[in-house]
Amino acid sequence: MGLVRTAEEIDEIQTTLRRPRFSSAEMLSVEFLTDPEIVEAILPPPLEPTDEPLISAMVGRWQSNCVGDFNGGAIYVSARYRDIEAMYVLAMYMNSDQAIIFGRDVFGEPKKQSRNSLHRQGRRMSGWVERGGVRLIELEAELTADLGPVEGRGSNFNFKAVPAANGEGLEDDAVLTLADFDLSLTTNHEGVGYVRLRGTVHDPLDEIQIVDVRRATYVEGTLDASCQALTRVPAKDFLPYAYGRLDYWPGLDTSMQELAKAAS
Numbered sequence: 001m002g003l004v005r006t007a008e009e010i011d012e013i014q015t016t017l018r019r020p021r022f023s024s025a026e027m028l029s030v031e032f033l034t035d036p037e038i039v040e041a042i043l044p045p046p047l048e049p050t051d052e053p054l055i056s057a058m059v060g061r062w063q064s065n066c067v068g069d070f071n072g073g074a075i076y077v078s079a080r081y082r083d084i085e086a087m088y089v090l091a092m093y094m095n096s097d098q099a100i101i102f103g104r105d106v107f108g109e110p111k112k113q114s115r116n117s118l119h120r121q122g123r124r125m126s127g128w129v130e131r132g133g134v135r136l137i138e139l140e141a142e143l144t145a146d147l148g149p150v151e152g153r154g155s156n157f158n159f160k161a162v163p164a165a166n167g168e169g170l171e172d173d174a175v176l177t178l179a180d181f182d183l184s185l186t187t188n189h190e191g192v193g194y195v196r197l198r199g200t201v202h203d204p205l206d207e208i209q210i211v212d213v214r215r216a217t218y219v220e221g222t223l224d225a226s227c228q229a230l231t232r233v234p235a236k237d238f239l240p241y242a243y244g245r246l247d248y249w250p251g252l253d254t255s256m257q258e259l260a261k262a263a264s
Contacts, residue, residue, distance in 0.1 A: 016066050017066075017106055019224065019226060020066040020067075020102070020106075020225045021064060021065045021066075021222065022222065022225065023062070023064065023065075023223075024063040024222075025061075025063075026062075026118060026220050027060035027220075028118060028216070028217075028218045030213060030216045031193075031213070032213045032214055033052060033211045033214065035053065036049065039055075042090060043077060043079055044159060044174075044233070044238055046233065047080065047081055048079065049078075049080070050080050050085055052078065054078040054214070055075065055077050055078070055208065056076045057073070057137050058073055058074050058075075059116060059117075059118050059127030059137065061118055062223075066102055067096065067099045067102045070095055070098070071095050071118065072099065072111075072114060073092075073116055073127065074091060075089075075091045075205065075208070077090050081176065081230060084155070084230075086156055087154070087155070087156050088157040089157065090110070091112075091203065091205065092109050092110055093136070094113065094116075095113065097113075107156075107158050107160075107177055108159050108175065109158050113131070114129050114131040115129075115130040116129050123142055124140075124141070126138075131200075132200055132203075134198055135196075135198055136197065136198055138197075139193065139194070141194070141217075141218065142193075143190065143191040144192070147188040147189065149185060149221075151185070152183045152185070153180060153181065153183060154180075154181045155180050156178070156179045157178060158177045158179060159241070159242070159245075160175040160177060163246075169236065170239055172235060173232040173235050174238040175231075175232055176229070178227065178228055179225055179226070180225065180227070180228075181223045181224065182223070182225075183219075183222075184221050184222045184224075185220065185221035187218070187219060187221065188219050189218045189219070190216070190217050191217075192213075193213055193215065193216025194213065201248045202251060
């Protein structure tokens with residue numbers, strides 16, 4: 001029965017989990033420098049800043065072999081763990097349950113539900129991520145250079161952590177993961193860009209200072225992914241960052257509204 005998977009179904013599931021593929025990918029990114037103190041504050045241990053306080057804001061859409069078609073966006077921060085340099089996923093937003101659950105439960109991506117848009121008109125592109133009626137990420141770009149097809153690899157740091165059942169801290173230590181993406185890009189454009197970040201109590205992206213916009217990029221192609229656990233992080237050390245990746249639950253208290261109505 002479907003509620004209890006067979007050995008064959010388990011094998012199929014694990015084959016997909018081991019090697020997810022994201023095809024027909026379209027990603028618009030704008031890179032910028034921020035204040036080094038901001039990077040130091042938002043990187044969880046044991047991640048460390050790289051030489052430049054570089055952040056990338058991205059909006060995109062994808063097809064896949066694991067979660068169907070989806071779209072979304074993210075904020076990445078350049079980071080280092082020992083001799084590995086990769087982008088730490090500070091915030092990530094998607095439009096489907098499947099994409100949210102897969103990325104969060106397997107890779108540890110801090111995914112939340114959102115509305116997203118990606119639009120192209122000639123050399124000009126724009127994109128946005130909206131959540132709770134607020135445009136958290138807005139990107140614009142003028143793509144002036146065609147760099148041609150390219151093969152490469154990109155990597156992301158994430159953390160897997162579960163809040164404790166009793167509401168106090170985390171259930172166990174967090175796990176730092178590294179997701180690797182083998183890239184086969186058929187389109188690779190570069191140009192100048194603009195980025196605007198807004199915030200709410202749940203998604204305070206406006207705390208990230210935009211000091212110097214470096215470049216805009218737009219790529220199309222296929223991403224073959226794999227992921228591994230690197231190390232464990234003590235629960236007490238990761239707790240402030242874990243809560244920062246979630247909504248601010250007290251801000252969603254509607255019970256007082258009902259009490260106020262009853263009192264009036």
